Amino acid sequence: MDYLLQQSMNALSLGGEYALLALGLAIVFSVMGLVNFAHGDMITFGGYAMFLVAAGLGIANPALLLPVGVLSVALFAMFLERVAFKPVRGAHPTTGMLTAFGVSILIQNVALIFVGTRAKSVPTMDFLVANVTIGAIRVPVVQILETAVTVVAIALLVVFLRRTTTGIAMRAAAKDVQTVRLMGVRADRVVATAFAISGFLAGLATIFVLARRGAVDPFMGFTPVLKAFVAAVIGGFGSLPGAVIGGVVLGIAEVMLQVVLPESMAGFRDAFIFTAVGVLLLVRPQGILGQRPDFGEKS
Amino acid sequence: MKIERRALAGAAVLVLVIVAVGILMGGFASPYHQRLFFTFLVNLIAVLGLQVFMGNSDITHFGHIGFMGISAYVTAILATPVAIKGSALATAPFGLNTFAIAPLLAVLIAVLVTLAVAFLVGVMMVRQNGVPATIATLAFLVIVNVVAMNWVDLTRGPRAFYGIPVKATIAWGLASASFAILLARAFRDSKWGLQLRASSEDVAAASAVGVRIRKLRFAAWMLSAFMMAIAGSLFTLFVGTISPKSFYFDLTFLTLAMLILGGMHSVTGAVVGCVIVTIGVEIMRFLESGPVVAGLQLPEMFGLTGFFLGLIIVLSMTFRPSGLMGADEIDDLWHRRRLRKAGIDIS
Numbered sequence: 001m002d003y004l005l006q007q008s009m010n011a012l013s014l015g016g017e018y019a020l021l022a023l024g025l026a027i028v029f030s031v032m033g034l035v036n037f038a039h040g041d042m043i044t045f046g047g048y049a050m051f052l053v054a055a056g057l058g059i060a061n062p063a064l065l066l067p068v069g070v071l072s073v074a075l076f077a078m079f080l081e082r083v084a085f086k087p088v089r090g091a092h093p094t095t096g097m098l099t100a101f102g103v104s105i106l107i108q109n110v111a112l113i114f115v116g117t118r119a120k121s122v123p124t125m126d127f128l129v130a131n132v133t134i135g136a137i138r139v140p141v142v143q144i145l146e147t148a149v150t151v152v153a154i155a156l157l158v159v160f161l162r163r164t165t166t167g168i169a170m171r172a173a174a175k176d177v178q179t180v181r182l183m184g185v186r187a188d189r190v191v192a193t194a195f196a197i198s199g200f201l202a203g204l205a206t207i208f209v210l211a212r213r214g215a216v217d218p219f220m221g222f223t224p225v226l227k228a229f230v231a232a233v234i235g236g237f238g239s240l241p242g243a244v245i246g247g248v249v250l251g252i253a254e255v256m257l258q259v260v261l262p263e264s265m266a267g268f269r270d271a272f273i274f275t276a277v278g279v280l281l282l283v284r285p286q287g288i289l290g291q292r293p294d295f296g297e298k299s
Numbered sequence: 300m301k302i303e304r305r306a307l308a309g310a311a312v313l314v315l316v317i318v319a320v321g322i323l324m325g326g327f328a329s330p331y332h333q334r335l336f337f338t339f340l341v342n343l344i345a346v347l348g349l350q351v352f353m354g355n356s357d358i359t360h361f362g363h364i365g366f367m368g369i370s371a372y373v374t375a376i377l378a379t380p381v382a383i384k385g386s387a388l389a390t391a392p393f394g395l396n397t398f399a400i401a402p403l404l405a406v407l408i409a410v411l412v413t414l415a416v417a418f419l420v421g422v423m424m425v426r427q428n429g430v431p432a433t434i435a436t437l438a439f440l441v442i443v444n445v446v447a448m449n450w451v452d453l454t455r456g457p458r459a460f461y462g463i464p465v466k467a468t469i470a471w472g473l474a475s476a477s478f479a480i481l482l483a484r485a486f487r488d489s490k491w492g493l494q495l496r497a498s499s500e501d502v503a504a505a506s507a508v509g510v511r512i513r514k515l516r517f518a519a520w521m522l523s524a525f526m527m528a529i530a531g532s533l534f535t536l537f538v539g540t541i542s543p544k545s546f547y548f549d550l551t552f553l554t555l556a557m558l559i560l561g562g563m564h565s566v567t568g569a570v571v572g573c574v575i576v577t578i579g580v581e582i583m584r585f586l587e588s589g590p591v592v593a594g595l596q597l598p599e600m601f602g603l604t605g606f607f608l609g610l611i612i613v614l615s616m617t618f619r620p621s622g623l624m625g626a627d628e629i630d631d632l633w634h635r636r637r638l639r640k641a642g643i644d645i646s
Contacts, residue, residue, distance in 0.1 A: 035433070097359055097433065098616050099613055099617065102612030105605055105606075106613060109602040109604075113602040113603065226438070230434065267448065270442070271441075271442045274438040277438065278435065281426070281435065282422065285426040285427055285431075287431070
């Protein structure tokens with residue numbers, strides 16, 4: 001029972017991380033139709049920002065690094081939108097996706113050229129890696145925080161999307177950008193907000209990714225974001241609730257496999273997961289909450 | 300398949316140019332440049348294979364190198380002499396280290412195995428729309444890599460698989476690349492290719508006039524996998540040593556950049572992009588190593604090649620999203636020129 005509880009905590013926190021990333025992808029996709037392959041490299045950027053601030057300014061207190069991580073990623077997301085994605089706004093979806101893909105390669109290689117291949121360590125936040133004992137189980141603080149932060153972030157996002165003018169405009173833009181513009185809403189602002197939120201969520205994820213890894217390297221963003229993409233596809237691509245559900249489902253599936261697989265097969269975990277997702281999509285091409293792919297035929 | 304004479308002429312010109320360069324390279328170039336040219340031919344086949352699916356269906360494909368990897372490993376496992384496999388693959392499953400078959404037969408089996416995998420993945424793929432389909436292709440690439448890295452008994456895992464008979468020659472490369480050009484062009488200009496291209500522009504309209512989108516997408520997917528399999532086997536039989544890293548992101552980025560720069564809707568574009576990027580990457584590799592240029596010691600800049608590829612993709616997408624060739628083939632260019640000379644306005 002305790003073991004089960006411990007593993008469910010594991011699954012929830014991992015699912016929370018995927019949900020944060022998948023939500024960020026889904027928000028940007030729903031507002032401007034961009035498949036942001038550079039999402040993972042925002043994590044990398046946040047990691048390096050924390051590393052540079054820690055090493056350059058000699059800040060020893062890791063608590064001060066947390067806002068650096070979150071805010072740098074949010075600002076970086078807005079910066080990328082301005083520099084890289086604005087020129088391809090309204091272009092064919094493939095164009096946007098490949099641009100983001102190219103941007104991702106650029107960021108990785110800039111990190112490679114200027115910081116090098118070797119992983120750089122970021123001061124770990126001691127209170128994050130500590131364990132707390134609840135009843136009979138010992139849970140790392142980071143897992144509790146991760147789950148809690150994910151829940152709070154999603155709740156805030158829901159309030160924002162339902163209660164504020166910008167939030168409502170964003171939801172409307174997901175349906176029809178042109179009409180939203182005709183209503184006098186600046187498209188620039190809606191898109192910038194989408195990126196800011198997406199970056200903010202990725203920034204939160206950065207903290208947790210780093211708390212787990214303790215180090216940054218140029219390619220660290222790829223795996224989490226691939227998982228986030230898969231989560232978004234499981235949930236139904238473009239659907240915000242779908243992104244959250246997909247993230248949690250993926251987290252649970254991964255932890256379950258980790259428990260079930262014998263050690264000699266552990267390396268194959270991701271292959272099993274992705275194959276299972278492939279089979280799921282065979283049965284339900286639209287994912288859990290998505291819309292059926294349109295092939296222009298009668299349904 | 301009925302193909303227009305003009306399309307055939309266009310493909311023939313591309314083939315002739317490549318073969319002429321190949322004969323010159325084979326006869327006069329240094330071993331280093333011959334190697335470079337062979338790698339170019341392998342990449343060209345891979346880019347053409349990518350073009351067949353991506354250019355006609357307009358679904359971004361990140362998994363093509365996975366097929367190349369499967370084919371390469373199957374060829375390697377089957378064709379490597381027993382003497383080497385005995386020690387390198389001492390724990391191989393299914394008694395695979397107890398026999399070896401002729402390289403060409405190994406290629407044939409490798410292609411069939413690759414096609415079988417492509418079939419299974421393709422059944423799932425064709426039910427998806429653009430974005431989930433693209434992510435599925437990326438996940439496929441990761442699956443292939445995970446299996447190659449972890450099935451140590453079969454592939455030696457992350458360590459290099461060595462001792463594969465080096466049989467492929469420039470002539471093999473030229474023949475395969477020429478075949479790939481003709482195949483890609485024949486598919487693009489066939490009825491099926493045209494229908495598939497139409498469906499990528501407007502699903503509803505194409506479907507309304509009776510285009511069977513899923514079936515055609517599947518056909519393009521299989522043809523693409525076939526070409527990738529040829530590229531993978533050829534590569535293996537030329538270099539003699541492979542590792543999972545040979546068939547992962549580096550090659551994916553490289554081939555995608557080539558196709559994007561040239562223009563993914565055009566076979567000519569695939570060839571042009573492959574030529575330009577090959578030359579560009581060679582220059583970048585030189586600069587990366589920190590050479591002395593005009594008396595100036597440049598710093599070592601590991602990552603410059605990747606930066607160059609990323610830049611090509613971003614700049615192409617920003618300024619010329621349809622690539623250098625757009626949707627034009629080499630024969631479209633002549634044709635238009637001839638019409639213009641004849642005073643016919645075609646704008």
